[in-house]
Amino acid sequence: MLTNGMKRLFGLAGLVGLAVVLGCQPVVSQDGGPAPTDVGVTDGGATDVGVTDVGATDVGVTDGGATRPGQTAYGIRAIASGLDHPWGMAWLPDDSVLITERAGGVQHWTGGELIPVKGVPLARGVPLTRGTPPVFAKGQGGLLDVAIHPQFVDNQWVYFTYAAGTSEANGTQVARAKLVGNSLQDWEIIFSVEPLKPGSQHFGARLLWLPDGTLLVSIGDGGNPPLELDGALIRQQAQNSTSHLGKVLRLNDDGSVPRDNPVLPGTAAPSALWTYGHRNIQGLAYHGGQQQVWVTEHGARGGDELNRLAPGNNYGWPVVSHSREYHVDRLVSERQSQPGMVDPDIVWTPSIAPSGLAVYNGDAFPEWQGDLFAGALVNKEIRRIRLSSGGGAQEVEAIPIGQRVRDVRQGPNGYLYVLTDEDNGELLVIEPAEP
Numbered sequence: 001m002l003t004n005g006m007k008r009l010f011g012l013a014g015l016v017g018l019a020v021v022l023g024c025q026p027v028v029s030q031d032g033g034p035a036p037t038d039v040g041v042t043d044g045g046a047t048d049v050g051v052t053d054v055g056a057t058d059v060g061v062t063d064g065g066a067t068r069p070g071q072t073a074y075g076i077r078a079i080a081s082g083l084d085h086p087w088g089m090a091w092l093p094d095d096s097v098l099i100t101e102r103a104g105g106v107q108h109w110t111g112g113e114l115i116p117v118k119g120v121p122l123a124r125g126v127p128l129t130r131g132t133p134p135v136f137a138k139g140q141g142g143l144l145d146v147a148i149h150p151q152f153v154d155n156q157w158v159y160f161t162y163a164a165g166t167s168e169a170n171g172t173q174v175a176r177a178k179l180v181g182n183s184l185q186d187w188e189i190i191f192s193v194e195p196l197k198p199g200s201q202h203f204g205a206r207l208l209w210l211p212d213g214t215l216l217v218s219i220g221d222g223g224n225p226p227l228e229l230d231g232a233l234i235r236q237q238a239q240n241s242t243s244h245l246g247k248v249l250r251l252n253d254d255g256s257v258p259r260d261n262p263v264l265p266g267t268a269a270p271s272a273l274w275t276y277g278h279r280n281i282q283g284l285a286y287h288g289g290q291q292q293v294w295v296t297e298h299g300a301r302g303g304d305e306l307n308r309l310a311p312g313n314n315y316g317w318p319v320v321s322h323s324r325e326y327h328v329d330r331l332v333s334e335r336q337s338q339p340g341m342v343d344p345d346i347v348w349t350p351s352i353a354p355s356g357l358a359v360y361n362g363d364a365f366p367e368w369q370g371d372l373f374a375g376a377l378v379n380k381e382i383r384r385i386r387l388s389s390g391g392g393a394q395e396v397e398a399i400p401i402g403q404r405v406r407d408v409r410q411g412p413n414g415y416l417y418v419l420t421d422e423d424n425g426e427l428l429v430i431e432p433a434e435p
Helices: 004-009 011-021 234-239
Strands: 027-029 050-052 074-083 086-091 097-101 106-110 113-116 143-148 157-165 170-180 183-192 207-209 215-219 247-251 273-276 281-287 292-297 304-309 346-348 354-359 372-376 381-387 393-400 405-410 416-420 425-432
Touching: 074 106, 074 113, 086 405, 086 416, 086 425, 097 143, 097 425, 143 207, 170 215, 183 247, 207 281, 215 281, 281 372, 292 354, 292 372, 346 393, 354 416, 372 393, 372 405, 381 405
Parallel strands: 086 143, 281 354, 354 405
Antiparallel strands: 027 050, 074 425, 086 097, 097 106, 106 113, 143 157, 157 170, 170 183, 207 215, 215 247, 247 273, 281 292, 292 304, 304 346, 354 372, 372 381, 381 393, 405 416, 416 425
């Protein structure tokens, strides 16, 4: 039996072995490039080879299905196209979907078609509110995630994250607006990340509501070397308890700081910081059965991670890491583990460039109950991860998509929905296969 530590270090060899067990043939896959990023660096940093199932096709309508004993039969089909690098999606009470586009648009998928949402100043390149910078749609920046308030039926609040500023000084903002009909009104910025940073990398920007009505926001570390801030590599901000960079924030719905947030080392009172030591989290999900927050996090060259979060914890970046540098062939750190820092549950080397994370709790696929589904930009697939009753995590399947997977969510009908990060991005549905 593999120990948790062995599983974490199993890497590519372990995944190849898993493919053999499942009857798959591992094949080489390379990232076709993000849209666009700095100096050829991807969102997840991966230009390395990855492993995927044979039979990943360009997405139209596919069987996807289970041809191997014990696998679940599913189909994949596109239900919307023409999206401009979509990034996040959120369901409304009428089962329609709001979808953000990185350039600054919001689309409403309703009645089987996409309708542009009105009242989105970001789409016109103008400030969200007077005196604030416009959306910074460059590199990995732009209009990013979207989530509706838990009491949306009563208050109509829709929440967004976006990058704002200039190439020399930019940062992640959290804003909200009221959805009235098909128009967003009464925009307000409720939180601005500090310090501002140069460059166009690592904004984080995933949103997640917790059962207590507070809002988690992931914030990236600011970027890769040689990018600096205050005379040091900017990634060191992930260990700075006075900086928002490289953290997960926990906010009240108005952007204020909950009084029961943790007090981090070097601070005297609760702040917006909930966890720290992160590089760039773009998958964030809550597992109700476990009462546990799970995240997927981009490494640099290798070293992507699946982590379980707990308030006040330090997840190590860049003091400990399984990643290698981009600019020189050496480890980011000689240490992969250290007392006082939390080890990942899974490490992906080579990188899969994880983005989007869902916990499945629907009825359409009973065999998937409680599993995690992690999007993989580089491998153009979704990784299914089984969580054991003892707390372990193990990959059990790769679902080929054939396009860069930016987000994965479960819909109200129990199907999985996928956004593809392309010039002609698509909204896909993974549904039970026809008998």
